[in-house]
Amino acid sequence: MNFESLGLIEPILKALRTEGYEKPTPIQQQAIPIVLQGTDLLGCAQTGTGKTAAFALPVIQLLHNRKIDHKGKRPIRSLILTPTRELAIQIEESFKAYGRNTPLKYLVIFGGVGQFPQTQALKAGTDVLIATPGRLLDLMNQGFIDLKQLEIFILDEADRMLDMGFIHDVKRVIAKLPSQRQSLFFSATMPPEIQRLSATILTNPKKVEVTPPATTAEKINQSIYYLDKAEKKSMLLHVLSDHTIERALVFTRTKHGANKVVKDLQSKGITAEAIHGNKSQSARQQALKNFKNKATRVLVATDIAARGIDVDDLTHVINYEIPNVPETYVHRIGRTGRAGASGIAISFCEAEEVSYIKDIQKLTGLIIPHGENRGQIPMPSFDINKGLPAPPEHSGRGQRQGQRHKGPKPAGDRKQGQPKGQSSRANEYRSGDNRNDDQRRNDHRNNKDNRSNDNRTSSGRSNDSRNGENRGGENRSGDNRRTNNRNSNNRNNDSRKKNDRAGNQPKTEQAKTSSPTPSESAPAKKGWGSFFKRFRS
Secondary structure: OOHHHHOOOHHHHHHHHHHOOOOOOHHHHHHHHHHHOOOOEEEEOOOOOOHHHHHHHHHHHHHHHOOOOOOOOEOOOEEEEOOOHHHHHHHHHHHHHHOOOOOOOEEEEOOOOOOHHHHHHHHHEOOEEEEOHHHHHHHHHOOOOOOOOOOEEEEOOHHHHHHOOOHHHHHHHHHOOOOOOEEEEEEOOOOHHHHHHHHHHOOOOEEEEOOOOOOOOOOEEEEEEEOOHHHHHHHHHHHHOOOOOOOEEEEOOOHHHHHHHHHHHHHOOOOEEEEOOOOOHHHHHHHHHHHHOOOOOEEEEOHHHHOOOOOOOOOEEEEOOOOOOHHHHHHHHOOOOHHHOOEEEEEEEOHHHHHHHHHHHHHHOOOOOEOOOOOOOOOOOOOHHHOOOOOOOOOOOOOOOOOOOOOOOOOOOOOOOOOOOOOOHHHOOOOOOOOOHHHHHHHHHHHHHHHHHHHHHHHHHHHHHHHHHHHHHHHHHHHHHHHHHHHHHHHHHHHHHHHHHHOOOOOOOOOOOOOOOHHHHOOOHHHHHHHHHHHHO
16 A cells, blocks of 8 residues: 555655655555545554654645635644643654645744744744643743634643643643544543543544554564673773664663763763653753754663653663653653664563563563673573562561562560561661551551650640749739739828828828848738728728
8 A cells, every 4th residue: 555545646646756765564554545535543652663754644635725805914823732741842843744745834823932032923923833731831821822723623642741740731732622623532542541532532433443552663672681780880881882782772761860871871971861851851852852863873862751752773771770651661662663663672671570561561562582691791590470579588677678578587575465567666677667568657646646645645744833833923913013003002091101200291202112022022010901991991
């Protein structure tokens, strides 16, 4: 089968000949006729199967044939939503290449760069808009984007949208789309939430499934090396010592890990660059350009930044760290072996990552073979399908993460009432806590509660003491005031008596109070008598 048999128009066929395309891939053979009929499509296909052309070619033809009279700027007639900037740029390049012989205009917008050039291009108008969810919603809220005349909506890499947490943004975008539209939905895997999302977007869709979900490309030669974490650096250098490897894409789980690998490679004279979320968009595009032009031999990437990397003749993908999400492994190795070409995927697995490998093999239904011993690196003597060997003994308070004590627990002396099989704290291993995770969590909560109760109790005692002191101080203050009043009354009475004897009129004086001495703080009986006598007189 060739492209002419798919019903494509001559301007598109001419562009395909310029690009060197001769035969359509399986996803293109099935999807293009369905889209040209105006039917909704649900496509399940891996990266590297040619699915970008599967929706780009028919969309260009439909928009070219549906010529509309528009005054002023061009309305947005097709929207392609993608998870990453790199993938958005790649799709725009594909549309421009396939539609070079048509008058259609294409525009890509994404975050991480200034919005002014994008808003200026939007004001000029475009037929096809390729966007990431965040920047699209931002510009829609600012009034720069109007989707009222949208004809075709395409959601690409839907499962990756879910992994990256964009699914809610996607739902907000869908809520603003016109109900009368054609929708195309593509995903490499079909988890339940993606299936529910597709049901809200598509209307009576036709399903195209080139390969079963999460099935890796058959022409990718996969292998795995089991080694310690400290040996990964030397193993990577050993693999790259093969000078027939012109370019290699290395994956890490974290940005810090990517930077560290680049530093290690550069110290050995290997040209390497990193691409991840902390890099500016210009730096990411430059690193990708250098890798495509073979100016950089090794590109180290995280999963989010690597989505959309499409490099011709990329032969090697190396998983420096195993992904904890099985579907991510499928996407990683899909960077090689694209469009029917062959490729090699090598993975380095340490003890704590064995469970990830088992999840990957369960998902793909394949057993990844052990890599050949490359001489200097000793291979382990255990079989992944039979489990890990017993961890070596080591001194320290806890066991290494991911390793649990196997075998019977020490009997020890049990406290009275303690369940059978549990040893007392004094008889536990000094080299590691042999209790299971639930017991450790319970002990942690109990200790925390006890400390909290002790703090509350001591705080309560402190507050009671302070309250007692305050009450005592109030009583003493009241006694002092009463004593001062009695002394003042006594002095006034004595002064009146002297004035009466001298025949003078009594003079009222302001009583001067002084701080009472400790002996004056006790109440005096004659003071109370003088106090009441004053009122009786």
